[in-house]
Every structure is written in structure tokens, then in C-alpha cells.
Amino acid sequence: MLERKELSAVELTESVLARVEAVEPSIGAYVTVTADIARVQAAAADRLRAKGLGGPLTGIPICQKDVLATRGVRTTCGSRMLEDFVPPYDATVVRKLQEAGAVMIGKGNMDEFAMGSSTENSAFHPTRNPWDPARVPGGSSGGSAAAVAAGEALGATGSDTGGSIRQPAALCGIVGLKPTYGRVSRFGLVAFASSLDQIGPFGRSVHDCALLLQAMAGYDANDSTSVDAPVDDYAGALSGDVRGLRLGIPEEYFTADLDPAVRACIEEAIADLERAGATIVRGISLPSTPHALAVYYIIAPSEASANLARYDGVKFGYSYHDGGGMWEDMERTRQHGFGDEVKRRIMLGTYALSAGYYDAYYLKAQKVRTLIRQEFDRAFERCDLIVAPTTPTVAFRLGEKSDDPLQMYLSDIYTIPVNIAGLPGMSIPCGFAQGLPVGMQLIGRPFEETTLLRAGDAYQRLTVWHQRRPELAAMEAGS
């Protein structure tokens, strides 16, 4: 519409900002709304478009997860610790999206330091699922996912360490893509677990995600773990053709934990893809899958325990002072600045790395990690993509799992192995169960995001799930 000049970027941004004002009280997708910045950026986008310049993202309103550093705009990471932290630098992804002309509506709410699966761990407020405000949007990128689902942004960024893009995308009925580890620069992404973290896009359609990823991906000299490999033409690869594509179905992802209604949706989606010409390869085996959760809860907290050591009140962020001396101030800063889940993981990680335990936990976990990678490698000899559910259930109720960390952790069992192996994974809407969205997960070979996107887009050409809007959204939009 922007390209056809039926709508100006300023008009679009104003309508999204109005939408934000209308639905935020019931959704709470944003930690910070940056209306002034959005208006300036939208005006700039219109000037660019008037000159016939700009790209597909010029003037498109997006939500940036509050884990990404934004110069001059506070970046809280959902934590008291960084409540007033204003970075003097932009994350590479923020800069790239800005350069692509995207308009930042605000900073998306999240579980504190991206630790959580429900966005209930935000230090500020929970975010609610637009499909049912009594339910969680998933997490940790719940704000970003809810913003897109509720029409408070056309696209969003998220970060995915164990499923934090794919799981909320599934629970909010939108598309969320976690790229291959190293595909997108992590510079400016406040680190949770450095060897697992990866930034990716949210969109209503696979096509939107392709456009966002195009702008985000690529080597960055500021991130030594970003990979210097050419970036494909993602949108250009969306041929709608899945004929001959071999889709592997791993039995380990269809276990008793999987809600039968969710399972039915996935099976239906697989049948749709088969009808479209894809080859279904059953009996793909990833036998170490059950260990992935354990591996994750060793490696991620271990890395987090070091990554979060810098928050000591000495240099930036929240700082506790009562004259009790340096060490006491540092301890109290961390005691008051961090929430329970963050403290829990710092303790877990500190323990796992301790002398005498390192070999039994961290080292063992790394070995199993290698095993999991190898199993995926072998599976991809027989198929081009793996199809699985994104989550075992649909969105759960606020408070339902917040007192039971283990139950909360289990909501990521299907997404975690993908991070462990560093693979690209995408969740796309594939139906509804109990009136709530269900997500199908596509997992690809390293740096084959194109294959994921092509299959996902082909599926969306056949189905209408992604066109459905939550009632809340429909009501507000119609008003």
C-alpha cells in the first residue's frame, strides 16, 4: 500500500500509534513507546518515498524487543537493573532496520533478560495474549509477538535462545523466525546465553519475515561469531513451490506431552504440504531430543552467570547505596535489581561451572550438544526440512506455570534442540485448538533460511490461518 502511495508512512504510523493507545491497556506489549521517534522516522520515510527511493521496509512500523540496544532510548531488558539504562549505541540489527527505513514504534516487553516463556517475568508488567487476555503471549519475546498479533506493529524483532521467538509466535498466531546461529549480528543484543542467542523477525506472514530478515542478516565485524557468508534473496526465493521438498517428521517431537488438538493441527498441515507436492519422510530419528532441555539448562545458565556478572551497580544501571561498603552495595544491587528467575539461573549456572562440577555438568552438556548437532546432520541427509510442533500446548493462563519453573521450562521442549544445534527454525500459524493459535515449526539446515521461508510461504498460500485476527484486534480495528 505504501508503494502504491495509497497510504503515507506518517498515516500508517499514526494509525498504529492510535492502535497502540487503544489496546495497550489490555495487552501491554510495550515497555516504552517511542511515538516521537516513530513520527520523525515516518516523515523521513515519506520524503524518501516521494523521491522514489526506499525499499520494502521504508515506513513500516515495527516493534524492537527491549533486549536490543537503542541509542538514546532506554533499553531495559525487562529488568529493574536496566530500568533507566540508555545505551550510547545501537544494536547492529537496530541500525540495519533503521537504514532499511523501518519505523520504531517502541520497545517490546519481555521476560527479564530473556529468561522465561510467558513474559510474566518482566519487571514492569506482564504482556497478555491478544487472542485471550487471560493467557500469556509466550516469551521471552512476548511483547514483540503480541504487538504484531494485536496490530500494534507490522513486524517486530525478537531474540531466541531456547525458543523465545518461535514459542510466542506460535502462541500469538504469527510467524517467527530464528535464523542460523551467526546469520544475524548479536552486537547490541543484551546477552543471555551467548552461544545460543540469535535475533530474528516476527511478521504476520512469511513474506514479511523474509523482508525483515533480509535487512537484518549479514556479517558484522563487531560480532566475531557472525558468519561471513552471502545473504540470500529471501523474498525473491518465495516461489510457492514445495514440490520434491523432503519434509522429515521426527518421532521424538510427537510424544505424549503433545496436546492431541495441537498434534491434529500439525498432522493436517503436514498433509497440506504433502498435497502441495512435498515428500514426507517419516521415521526421522533425533534420539537425543529428550536430553536437549537438560543440556540447555546447563549451558544457558552457565553463560548467563558470566554475562550478568557486569550488573554490579558500579558502572551503569541500578545501583544500591547505603554506605555498607563496596561488597555489600554490589550484593544488594544484585539482590534488588534482579528478579527471581534471573537469580535462579545465575545460581544454576554458577553451580554448574563450579570446580568439581564442571566436568559432570558443563562439559557433559557440551558433549551431548555435539551429539544433538550430529543427529540433526544425519537427519538432514534424509530430508531438507524437519516439521514439528513449536509448542506442546496452546497459550496457557497467566500465573498457571509461574510458580512451577520446571513446567514453564517444558513449554520449550520442541524449540530448544534447534538452538542447541544452531539451526534455523520458524514457527508459522497452522490452525487453532481451543480457539487459540497453534504453531508449526520448520527446522532447516544451517544457513538454509531460504528453504524454510519458501516452504512456509507456500503453506501460507494454501492456508488462511495467518489471516485470522484476534477478536480484540478485529473489534478495535473495526471501531
Added chain:
Amino acid sequence: MTTTAIDYEAVIGLEVHAQITTRSKNFCSCSADYANAAPNTHVCPVCLGMPGTLPVLNRAAIEATVMTALALNCEIPLHSKFDRKNYPYPDLMKGYQITQYDEPLSLNGWTEIDDGNGGTLRAGITRVHLEEDTARLLHRVDSVTGEPYSLVDVNRAGVPLMEIVGEPDLRTPEQARQYLLKLRQILRYLGVSHANMEEGNFRCDANVSVRPRGSTTFGNKVEVKNMNSFRAVFHALEYELDRQSTMMAAGERIPMETRGWVEGENRTVSQRSKEEANDYRYFPEPDLPPVVLTPDWIEGVRAKLPELPDAKRARFVQRYGLSPHEADLLTDSRARADYFEAALADADPTDDAARRSLARAVANWMLGELARLQNAHGDEIEAVKVRPQHIRELVAVIEGGAISGTQAKDVFQKMYDTGEAPGAIVEAAGLSQISGTDELAAIVAQILAAHPQPVADYRAGKQEAIKFLVGQVMRATKGRANPESAGALLRDTLGG
């Protein structure tokens, strides 16, 4: 020293941290040259450890470390990695230090040192690895309230630091001193570190234990810190040897601990117990890929190694006929050795005797007057105004007999003060040369008459003979003749 009946020896291993003189810091592009900078001016989000920032490895620091390791005869594994060393302290911006734990850049080296007994000792090097420096804490007291407080200067944080871990092969404080001198010399030869203890870019921690001489077991080791000079290391180790020997002789158990050297009091004091090991919870640094080197690259670095002190010393003895002691002094620094060789630059390469004779004369000047004046002025060789070729010229002037030994010293003093060439000084000082051709011609005639043999030699084709005759002219004129004019006139007169 100890006076106990049993003879004890020290077992000493040194850990040296040397700042690498790269242009930028180890993991960001901030300038690493902060020596004269105001606090917290060489900082950026990366070295401040701000959220979301990532380290990017400085290749030059890798090369400097590998070069040092090669100079210390280390093995260079093709695969190494960085690790996080976790401990909370306000000088540590990220709450962990990026260092190398179990796969360092180099292993198993050695260096040969003076054993303090007229012999040499091969001191083992466990490893040389690369890490980052911490910020500097400045402890102050509030002038009004009297409350102590601390300031953090982050300029130093992230500066590349190589850690050279030595084997416990040293047995005396003197050997420890010799080892440090040797490391410093090598680092400076390589140009990879200023290696200045007083400036804090070359730091030493010592692990020291004692045992009855002849024993092969190790006693409980004590780590000594806070030694800011070579002298301090020597005295701290002497103190520890004495303290531990006395305790051992009295049957006391020596606790494992960290002790600090107290400069003014000439003693070490206990800082903290090491009975329970610190747990640094090392794990691989996920933000940096492993370092993968190729044999070709390593050989390329090896090819860049300059001639090292030991080799240079041996060559000086062999080629210039210097004594080992003279060669030692002249190769003390690369700059001094280069200066020496620059002074010999146009010596006839085929004439061993002439080269050695010139080398001897230059060495005498450098180790005598030049060294004396350098000491008096506190000048390093790099700051000396006397150009190497001026020393050569001075030697020629003296050999020509133009000036006396006493005069030469005065001339040298002026050379040192002004940087002028000896010829110019001789002239200005009233030792001025005869320029009138008539006066010179008369003297030339006298000389030719007095020395028929060299005259005959020259006429027979022996060009060298002219040198002798020029010398005689110079002597007769007390150096006031211009040797070149004299030579020309001699040739003319002889019908050259």
C-alpha cells in the same frame, strides 16, 4: 640470610604479565596508548563492558604473543581458544576476564639465563598466553570526611596482556632477577612491550617455597605480589627464603597464602590464605571463535623474529673479537647493539683485522665515555645525540694522531652535548686545521723526506702507505691539518 644448620634452597617460579604495545586494545578499537591520557578517555562501550557489546580480537596481539612464545622456544599449537575467568571486582568491567585457560597460544618453552654462579641455566616456560588487562583502581581518602573511596580508570581495561608463566626452575633470588632481566630484554628486542616494571607494564608475581637443599619434593608455596621493581623482586624473595627457612627449621608448617611486598618496610605481609583454591569457574568464551593458526603463518612470524640477544652476543664475540662481557653489555638492548653496528657500518668486510680494530675502538668509546655520560645524564641510547658515524670519525681522527687522548675526551664531551661531528668540534676548539696550502706543503715536504720507505711503497703501488703519511702530517700539525687535504697534497706531491 638464613643461619640455620640445615641448608635450604628456594624453589621459585615467576608469572610475568607484560602489556603488549599494540595500537588498539585487545578487543576494541580504543587506543592502547593511555600512558599520558586523562582517566577514562580511552574507553568505549566494549571495554566498559556495557550490555550487548562484544569483543573482537586484535590480530596484532596474537602475533606479538606468538612471536614472544617463539623467542622463548615454545610450541605453538594450531588450535587455541579463549576462556572466561569469573570473579567479581570493580576493576573488571564484565565481571570476568577474557583469558586462556586450557588451550593457550603456546606451551613448553625455555630460555637460558645466567645462573648467578658463572654458568647458565635453562629456565622452563610453562606457557605464554594472551589476555586482557583490568581497569585501574585509585584509592583515595575524602579530604573533608576522612572517608576512604575508590575511583576507577578504565583506560587500562582491555589492553592486551601476555602472561608468561615460568616453571619452578629458579633456585635463588639472583636467578629470579636474571630470569626477569632476560624476559625484559627479549620483549624489548621483539618490540612487543615496553617491559618497564616501574611503569607497571611489566609485572611479576612470584611463587616461592623452600626445601632442604638436595630434596626433590616441593614445599607449600607462597605467592608474593606487589613487587614493582627488579630490586623489589630480589629482596622480597630473599626475605621469603629467610622467613620460610626459619619457619621450616623451627618445625613450623608454612601456610599456602598470598603475601604482599611492603616496599618501605622490606618485608612481606600476609594478604589472604590460599588453603582453599579460588574457583574462577573458567569456561570457553562463547563470543570469540577459537584461534586457528596455520604452520605457514607461524613460520611467517618466526621469519620476522629479529636476531635475539644470545645469538647477537655470540656473533659479536666471534665477528668483532669482543670479550663475552663486552658483547653482553653491547647487546644489552637492541638499540645499543644496532648503534654499535652502525658505527662499524663501512668497515671493510673482507679485512678482519681492520674491522676488529675499529670494533675494539668503538666498543671502548661506547662502554667507556659514552656509558659514563649516559649514566650521568640518565639517557637511553635512543636519546643520545652522538651519531654512530661520529664515533667512527673520532676514532679516525685519533688514529690520525690529530688529537691527544685527553683532547679526545673533551671532544667527545662536546659531541655528547651538541651532537656535532668531531671534525667540526676540533676546528672550533682552536685545534683548528691548517688550511693554507703553503704551510701544509712545507710540512708535507718534511714528512716525505723523513719517511723514504712509505714513499717508496706508495710509488710501488701500495695505496695504503698514504694513510701512514697522512697520519704523520696530522701528528706534525697536532691534528690541525685537514686529513683529506693532506692526503690530496701528498698524492699530488708524489705525482699520484
